[in-house]
Amino acid sequence: MHVPAVRFRVDFGRDGAVGPGKIALLEHIGSGGSLSQAARELGMSYRRAWQLLESLNSCFREPVAQSAKGGRGGGGARLTPFGRVLIRVYREFDAEVQKRAARSFREVAGLARQSSRTRSPVVRLRARH
Amino acid sequence: MHVPAVRFRVDFGRDGAVGPGKIALLEHIGSGGSLSQAARELGMSYRRAWQLLESLNSCFREPVAQSAKGGRGGGGARLTPFGRVLIRVYREFDAEVQKRAARSFREVAGLARQSSRTRSPVVRLRARH
């Protein structure tokens, strides 16, 4: 992997944080219209998806998604305008971070070894005395 | 917390990644000259610190630190020039990321609700006589 990938999490206060998992969940809610469908698509349990969404909604004074139970199709979840803003801001920041990381870590990444099973060479060293 | 904090990790290939923990460890090795002392200062077990350092050294084709056992003081660990480069690059990138995050997430952070817990009191530290 020549280009390093940066994974990051934004901490808001003590309680709430937003990272790639929650943003991906929001995006799948936005495209699928359902929390359970988003969970299935992301390969996570419905309970976990619900907890992530709950955490997001309680992190901000405005909800990121509204959900309905019962009714046509059993219910569903929809992004709020604020939820869409959160996704957009996160993704724009993300793109900027990746671009800058590619530059900042280019030389360092050139020294990263790709096959993990290559044994580290025994280095002969001498202590500072 | 008006200014959000970003925690990030840089993934190099499948095996290795560098995040705030490993960088802090390197910095403490650099200032203290010992892996065990760094572990104590960071409040982590020596074993964990050794594993983190091992992971770093096996992540790159060049070691980030060299260690010596025995001798005066029992031995020690010293940063290599590459280790110092890694710290510098990471910290410069870090500063840039924090600065940009403050701008990107300013409006969103304004909607974050501060912890329901009692706001942490401003503790005035006083020199002991």
Added chain:
DNA sequence: TTTCGTTATATTCGAATGAACATATCGTGG
């Protein structure tokens, strides 16, 4: 040669995390 603090490494244990499973509830449509 004994002492000392460190590196190096295996083993055991407890806490945290998420998965799996189990219900309960809801509201529209058949």
Added chain:
DNA sequence: CCACGATATGTTCATTCGAATATAACGAAA
């Protein structure tokens, strides 16, 4: 009314992660 599919939430279990513990090796200095 009843069935369906989704939300909402509790409980149990497995796995993972790191702390704690233990031990060996090492080499300069006293």
